[in-house]
Amino acid sequence: MQALFAQLLVGLINGSFYALLSLGLAVIFGMLNIINFAHGALYMMGAFVAYFLLNNDYLSIGYWPALIVAPIVVGIFGMILERTMLQWLTGLDHLYGLLLTFGIALIVQGVFQNYFGSSGLPYAIPDQLKGGMNLGFMFLPVYRGWVVIFSLVVCIATWFLIEKTRLGAYLRAATENPTLVRAFGINVPRMITLTYGLGVGLAALAGVLSAPINQVRPLMGADLIIVVFAVVVIGGMGSIMGSIITGFALGVIEGLTKYFYPEASNTVVFVLMVLVLLVKPTGLTGRAA
């Protein structure tokens, strides 16, 4: 029984990565209508930027500032992508966006792999978050606890921004009817660019969070992205709350699978996806298009 609780907690921790990543995907899909396959590559870039900030002779920026700086740097990279490539796809079929972003992901990963190999680079846990506490039923590393709390806060803040603020209302309106919103004097293309930057920034933030736990590897995003897509599909494409809840829930389910039948832990998410889509093709919280 104790072991079961431990697995639940570990699942929740992994779920917070799924939630952060799928949140960014959902924001981008909901607002831009683009299936952002480059999300994994941008997550990886976040981790690499944190690594460079730490190991650069001149900057030597540690973990805490990297949590802010890395998402901004990668977010700007994302906005450049949006301005130079993605914006030309407005109004076209989803497939074009998917292919373009998939290509971008392959190029980015290829370039990183060419220079840094496949086994990755070390990134230490910041001193303040080292060690762990004995909860009785398990040993909880402080850093993992921090990841859960921090990503929950970020998820809720993002949901609040989009669903409850005036800015979010503009955004949602702009995706419904851009011509009308533009008539009110709002710069819609700039809003779209900033939104993409926000989604990408969330991916990079997850990357920085994961750097001390996983190796900083060029393929770290590629390994994760398929699972995250499954999370978004199960949660309902573009639904913000759906992707947050599904992210955490799937982390827990995956953790339990690792306990009861470890061999299936990489496939359980996809089995669930099939089941959900059979029953409710729009996903758990999605609305029919």
Add this chain to the structure above:
Amino acid sequence: MKHSISGMLLGAALAIGATSGAVAQDKTIKIGVLTDNSGLYADLGGPGSTVAAQMAIEDSGLAAKGWKIDLISADHQNKPDIGSAIARQWIDVEKVDIFMDVLNSGVALAVNNIVKEKNSILIDTGAATSDLTNAQCSPNTIHWVYDTYMLANSTGQALVKAGGDTWYFLTADYAFGHALERDTAAVVVKSGGKVIGTVRHPLNTADFSSFLLQAQASKAKVIGMANAGGDTTNTIKQAAEFGIVSGGQKLAGLLLFITDVHALGLKVAQGLNFTETFYWDMNDGTRAFSKRFSERMKNKAMPSMVQAGVYSGLIHYFKALEAMGGNPHDGAKAVAKMKEMPTDDALFGQGTIRVDGRKLHPAYLFEVKKPEESKGPWDYYKLIGTTPGDQAFRPLSESACPLVKK
């Protein structure tokens, strides 16, 4: 008229004789490096294996003696079906004479069958499974660098002797992991220890915390990692986070490469014990080769034992071909010649190749240095024990290989 006809016949006969003479001295070789060029094992084999093969070709000096040597490389993506398809295409279409590297036990066992069927050659330097020279041995295959029996025998025995008599295995769920777990468990039991549990994880898993918690809860003294590459580095990193080693359990790296230690950094990897058959800083010969190798690598990496094996295996292959004088296309014949000749190169020293295809050389037990002990980049290992070649590997008396006459 009669004269001219007989003259023509004579001329024709001479011409045929000349061409058949040319066939007798066919000196073209095609080498195929089949490896993981993009996945979790790409650093320990991958492009570095191709660099090592290129260096072997240059150092052999065969080109100056009129040989024509081609080198190709492909990515099997760690999938046996893709590896098999490439192997068939290489033999049938590309006319590849010899396969090098072929890491990943699943792929290696598949390629092993094809190579035997088509009478080509496999010098495997990357795969770990000891089945390649045991039940599935072949007259066309040589297993060059290491295998699961040797790793188990060296690292496993040393750890049980040091007091680690209860084991829990974290095993990669495919041919390699199963073989390594099986061979190590046998050694543990034979040495008086006990295996109290196993958890099998899918290949290429990012998060090991669930598995580590189960291993921790088992209270086993040793947690044996029967996985490799990125899986091992992530396991070690996360084990540190969950306080496994500081809690009193010992983490055993059954298969660890220098590229893994480099990726982890000494802070995390320090103190780990494991076995390798090659380390760049052993002697002048290994240092000279490794320096040249590293200069050719994009990230200036030192060679892993897999890459060093590609060089060493090819050097021996070239020697055998030179002794044969040409015609490298009969795989079994060339392998028989290689088994006849003793091996000797700067990287692995002197050795032999056994009848079952097992290459014999010493196995070294290393410990990873503490950060303060390391004098510079890639200065990572302390040698703590050496097992001679004839004791390191599975004895022929225990072999299930059909080539071994009993």
